[in-house]
Amino acid sequence: MIPLLLLLLLNNITLIASTVTITNSTSGRVSGSVELFESESDRAANCPTCPSHVTTYLDESPLTTANRVCSLLPPTVGGEDGGGCLTSLKKIISENQLALFIELGMKLDLHLKSSGVDMPSVEGKSFTYLEKIKLMQKLVHHPQVETICEVGFNAGHGTLLWLASGAKKVLSFELGQYTYSTKAISFLSELYPNKFQVIMGDSLKTVPSFHDMFPEEKCNILFVDGGHLYEHAYGDMGNFRSMRNESFHYLVIDDTNQEPVQKAWGDYRMQGLAKEEETVWSDYSEVLVWKEFQGRPIGVEVDGDSVVENWRSSMSYGVYL
Numbered sequence: 001m002i003p004l005l006l007l008l009l010l011n012n013i014t015l016i017a018s019t020v021t022i023t024n025s026t027s028g029r030v031s032g033s034v035e036l037f038e039s040e041s042d043r044a045a046n047c048p049t050c051p052s053h054v055t056t057y058l059d060e061s062p063l064t065t066a067n068r069v070c071s072l073l074p075p076t077v078g079g080e081d082g083g084g085c086l087t088s089l090k091k092i093i094s095e096n097q098l099a100l101f102i103e104l105g106m107k108l109d110l111h112l113k114s115s116g117v118d119m120p121s122v123e124g125k126s127f128t129y130l131e132k133i134k135l136m137q138k139l140v141h142h143p144q145v146e147t148i149c150e151v152g153f154n155a156g157h158g159t160l161l162w163l164a165s166g167a168k169k170v171l172s173f174e175l176g177q178y179t180y181s182t183k184a185i186s187f188l189s190e191l192y193p194n195k196f197q198v199i200m201g202d203s204l205k206t207v208p209s210f211h212d213m214f215p216e217e218k219c220n221i222l223f224v225d226g227g228h229l230y231e232h233a234y235g236d237m238g239n240f241r242s243m244r245n246e247s248f249h250y251l252v253i254d255d256t257n258q259e260p261v262q263k264a265w266g267d268y269r270m271q272g273l274a275k276e277e278e279t280v281w282s283d284y285s286e287v288l289v290w291k292e293f294q295g296r297p298i299g300v301e302v303d304g305d306s307v308v309e310n311w312r313s314s315m316s317y318g319v320y321l
């Protein structure tokens with residue numbers, strides 16, 4: 001059992017007169033704020049009708065939250081960003097979701113460790129690559145994104161990131177070669193019941209058979225992070241194609257720095273089947289993640305402080321053509 005973890009999701013945002021603050025509803029600690037008015041008299045002059053309290057939750061898309069809160073304000077402070085409300089609020093919410101993800105990611109690791117998992121042998125650990133995390137968060141925040149499909153659940157860090165960033169639903173295809181996957185599933189099920197599903201087996205078989213069984217199931221993000229051999233990466237890209245949401249989707253490929261994956265992604269595009277939008281590079285570093293939040297009291301502590309600069313890795317995204 002993982003008591004109280006759900007409370008983490010109750011961090012809320014309260015709009016009080018001139019300032020929007022983000023408060024941890026468990027501890028009462030304020031972790032960020034944006035000034036909407038210079039003073040209370042300024043607020044009274046500019047927006048006598050502005051509500052005194054708006055409460056919202058971190059497990060909602062930052063854009064949805066920001067739109068809702070800012071639309072309550074007059075254009076000079078809220079509205080279509082004349083007053084910077086949308087931009088500031090989206091930034092604060094994203095940073096808080098990121099902090100929540102890091103915190104939960106570390107709890108996940110503790111859970112695995114205490115269940116006897118040898119941590120250095122765990123593959124992936126996606127929460128140590130800050131630029132990749134930010135890219136994934138940016139994509140999941142797109143207002144049209146509802147369903148995320150991924151090959152490679154592994155120890156659940158990627159799935160946790162999608163969910164902590166407000167994803168509505170995650171479908172995960174996992175080979176299941178490591179026993180820690182099951183332990184990570186039980187951890188995530190307590191946090192996000194009914195929001196994700198893991199389909200065990202070789203994705204080269206399970207993705208096509210899942211699609212045959214549930215042809216109406218379509219994905220807005222298709223994340224390829226399974227077997228890194230050429231045949232696997234290329235096969236996963238090809239099989240996910242029929243699961244793409246034709247009105248809106250992103251195809252995301254992890255570890256495009258690794259030669260077989262890079263070649264698979266290159267060949268797939270060369271055949272005119274997809275196009276790339278962007279590739280981001282990231283250093284492996286637990287410390288980078290921490291530094292990003294120094295000065296902001298978010299209650300996150302990260303073990304160890306080594307930056308491994310030569311462990312650079314890339315993630316690419318684009319769309320199917």
Ligand SMILES: *[C@@H]1O[C@H](CO)[C@@H](O)[C@H](O)[C@H]1NC(C)=O
Nearest residue numbers: 008024026027100103298299
């Ligand atoms: C919120 O406060 C509780 C209680 O102090 C703490 O356990 C939790 O880690 C905090 N959450 C965040 C995201 O800071």
Ligand SMILES: *[C@@H]1O[C@H](CO)[C@@H](O)[C@H](O)[C@H]1NC(C)=O
Nearest residue numbers: 144145146216218245247248
């Ligand atoms: C495709 O995505 C949009 C949201 O972007 C959603 O409204 C629609 O229902 C999705 N279609 C399918 C078949 O899932």
